[in-house]
Amino acid sequence: AQSVTQPDIHITVSEGASLELRCNYSYGATPYLFWYVQSPGQGLQLLLKYFSGDTLVQGIKGFEAEFKRSQSSFNLRKPSVHWSDAAEYFCAVVVISNFGNEKLTFGTGTRLTIIP
Amino acid sequence: GAVVSQHPSRVICKSGTSVKIECRSLDFQATTMFWYRQFPKQSLMLMATSNEGSKATYEQGVEKDKFLINHASLTLSTLTVTSAHPEDSSFYICSARGTTRRETQYFGPGTRLLVL
Numbered sequence: 001a002q003s004v005t006q007p008d009i010h011i012t013v014s015e016g017a018s019l020e021l022r023c024n025y026s027y028g029a030t031p032y033l034f035w036y037v038q039s040p041g042q043g044l045q046l047l048l049k050y051f052s053g054d055t056l057v058q059g060i061k062g063f064e065a066e067f068k069r070s071q072s073s074f075n076l077r078k079p080s081v082h083w084s085d086a087a088e089y090f091c092a093v094v095v096i097s098n099f100g101n102e103k104l105t106f107g108t109g110t111r112l113t114i115i116p
Numbered sequence: 117g118a119v120v121s122q123h124p125s126r127v128i129c130k131s132g133t134s135v136k137i138e139c140r141s142l143d144f145q146a147t148t149m150f151w152y153r154q155f156p157k158q159s160l161m162l163m164a165t166s167n168e169g170s171k172a173t174y175e176q177g178v179e180k181d182k183f184l185i186n187h188a189s190l191t192l193s194t195l196t197v198t199s200a201h202p203e204d205s206s207f208y209i210c211s212a213r214g215t216t217r218r219e220t221q222y223f224g225p226g227t228r229l230l231v232l
Contacts, residue, residue: 036223043122043209043223044160090159103150104211104221106159 003027004093006107013081014115021076021110023065023091032094033074034104035065039087047089050074061085086114118144120212122224129200130232137195137227139210145190146212150221151183154207166193200231 005024013019025031032051036044048059055067065076074091091107119142129135139149148167152160164180166172166187174180182204184196193212197204207228211221 034220041207041226041228043120043225044211045223046220049220103162103165105162108159 004091004105004107006089006091006110008110009108010111010113012113012115015083016080019076019078019081019085019112021089021091021112023074023076023107024072025074025091025093026072027093027095031074033065033067034092034094035059035063035074035076036090036092036106037061037087038090038109044090047076081112081114083114083116086112088112118142118212118220118222120146120210120222120224122210122227124227125225126228126230128230128232131201132199135197135200135229137197137208137210137229139193139195139212139224141191141212141222144212144214144222146193146214147190148213149187149193150211150213151185151193151195152209152211154209154226156207160209163195197229200229202231205229205231 003026007022034049035047037047038044047063048057050057050067057065063078067074089110092104095105121140123138151163153163154160162175163178164172164174164185166185168187168190172185187193207226209226211223213219213221
């Protein structure tokens with residue numbers, strides 16, 4: 001079955017340090033991949049997406065992600081984090097459901113804490 | 117990005133009553149809308165997919181008679197939790213998308229439901 005795995009439940013990073021959040025997917029066809037961010041009590045905001053083409057994708061807020069087919073990964077990176085980046089991050093892939101609908105399947109999320 | 121609103125943002129109701137949550141796409145036509153449920157510190161679980169003018173498709177394990185979904189126009193979908201019970205307390209999030217899976221899903225800010 002198609003799935004998304006985020007191995008890290010919680011990551012703590014110092015402000016100004018670099019960040020990498022891991023995401024692995026399991027999907028037979030070419031995946032459509034997304035990273036979303038969720039602040040406490042809020043909905044989800046799209047950071048970036050990959051459909052095809054250049055495997056290094058630039059997003060908002062200084063984030064980027066790299067699609068690596070050989071590793072089935074779509075890791076999110078940021079060179080220097082800000083305190084406002086503290087949030088929950090979700091990786092997601094569009095899959096075809098049993099009913100033929102296209103739906104987003106989310107990973108379990110990674111909570112990012114920023115320390116001074 | 118596109119804007120999706122939800123109303124109400126927070127609702128408290130007594131057990132046995134019904135609650136309606138509205139999801140509106142404010143600046144684009146949403147051919148497809150999705151309803152998710154999110155438990156504390158967990159990922160989003162898709163409840164149902166609704167296409168404008170047709171019946172919603174529910175995910176396995178979701179009671180269609182309990183969670184009534186209506187998608188009567190290209191800008192509005194409603195989720196009605198019928199005869200709500202405390203175990204229905206959760207964070208409900210909608211998202212809206214255009215015609216194809218290449219189009220991004222835009223998420224609403226969520227509705228916090230507490231059933232007493």
